Amino acid sequence: MNIITLAHGSGGVLTHKLIKEIILKEFNSPILRELTDAAVLKVGKNTIALTTDSYVVKPLFFPGSDIGKMAIYGTVNDLSVCGAKPLFISCGIIIEEGLEVDVLKNVIHSMKEASFVAGVTIVTGDIKVVERGKCDKLYINTSGIGVMGQNIKLSIDNIGIGDKIITSGSIGDHGISVLSAREGINFGGSIKSDAAPLNKLISKILRAGGVRFMRDPTRGGIASTLNEIAEDRNFGIIIEESSILVKQGVYAASELLGLDPLYIANEGKIIVVVSKDSASRILRIMRNDKLGRDARIIGEVVKKYSGKVILKTKVGGSRIVDMPQGELLPRIC
Structure with missing residues (x-):
């Protein structure tokens, strides 16, 4: 493997090879090695779930949804399938210089609506802007925290x-x-x-x-x-x-x-x-x-x-x- 291709992001054979041969080799954490949708962590007497995901969908808006809704719902779902109740979301946005302000407003509004529907709160975030041509309009990274239900062990x-x-x-x-x-x-x-x-x-x-x-x-x-x-x-x-x-x-x-x-x-x-x-x-x-x-x-x-x-x-x-x-x-x- 000398270069990264689009296939490395497909969720298929090359994605798993990339994770196992490069990422897990360096980030040698027993929790990470479980490769679950969210990490289940003990914090004192409590058990929480933590997940993160990035969204680069093209186009930003499409029938039935958009990148903003996807970012919220995807994070909520990754927590939920591990048995957690989603509570809090972080939001990092990378914006290409020249993006219309109205596009950003629409994405942010979608995230607000999606958070309300899902019953979660966006509590922290970050914005970066890169030069024109260095990013395709807008990318989003979200992380989520949820509380694990009692006696739930999905595996x-x-x-x-x-x-x-x-x-x-x-x-x-x-x-x-x-x-x-x-x-x-x-x-x-x-x-x-x-x-x-x-x-x-x-x-x-x-x-x-x-x-x-x-x-x-x-x-x-x-x-x-x-x-x-x-x-x-x-x-x-x-x-x-x-x-x-x-x-x-x-x-x-x-x-x-x-x-x-x-x-x-x-x-x-x-x-x-x-x-x-x-x-x-x-x-x-x-x-x-x-x-x-x-x-x-x-x-x-x-x-x-x-x-x-x-x-x-x-x-x-x-x-x-x-x-x-x-x-x-x-x-x-």
Whole structure:
């Protein structure tokens, strides 16, 4: 690896290689090595979660959302899938010289609205301005702090044979929304980003019990997330193509562009691994929430296919779902 490419930011094979071979080699922290969406930390008698993320999506505004909402919701969701109640957000903004002030105002207003919807408070921040041409309009970094719920320990180590895989709804909406705005392509239908805060839905799920692990499938889509779960484990994952919801507009766009919806980014969905006995109960709870009304069981954890994700196709075949190899849709978040 001599240079960094766009593929290193895809959330796929090269991203994981970069993290393991360079970052973890130097930042040799046991907490960091867990590679969770947020670090779970003991502070005195309390347990908190801390996360950080950066947003470079292009364009800044697209159907259903914008970079400001994404920055808040993404941070809230990364805390929530670890079992924390999100509370406080920091915001760092890097601005290119020449950006219209009204654009910045609109982004800041979106962040304010998103914070109110998610029930979090922006408490600190920073602004930097760089020369014209040294940044593409505006980038955002957010960090978040949340308080862990009592007796909540979500981990891939909890997953066992027979556990069910649930998604909270359709996949690929966000990635296709951004792509359509970026390229000026109308794929037909009303494709909007699914960006949303999932903390309230997740709180309901956790109270039901039976949750082993959860993650929000952003970069690399559900393919990347499921591979992260199965990697180096003594179990495999089988998913059913017929059970995975892909909206018609997303399906049409994927067919036209040669994309696989399994690999397209989401910003308002979760993958939940639950015990077999609790699956029906949790599914009902999710479907009673507007952000989970299209939830469905898409697969299960199996003894064979260790370390692999297998898709059973609609025509009766099967294929391996690999970790993403390159960058399908750069700057999608």
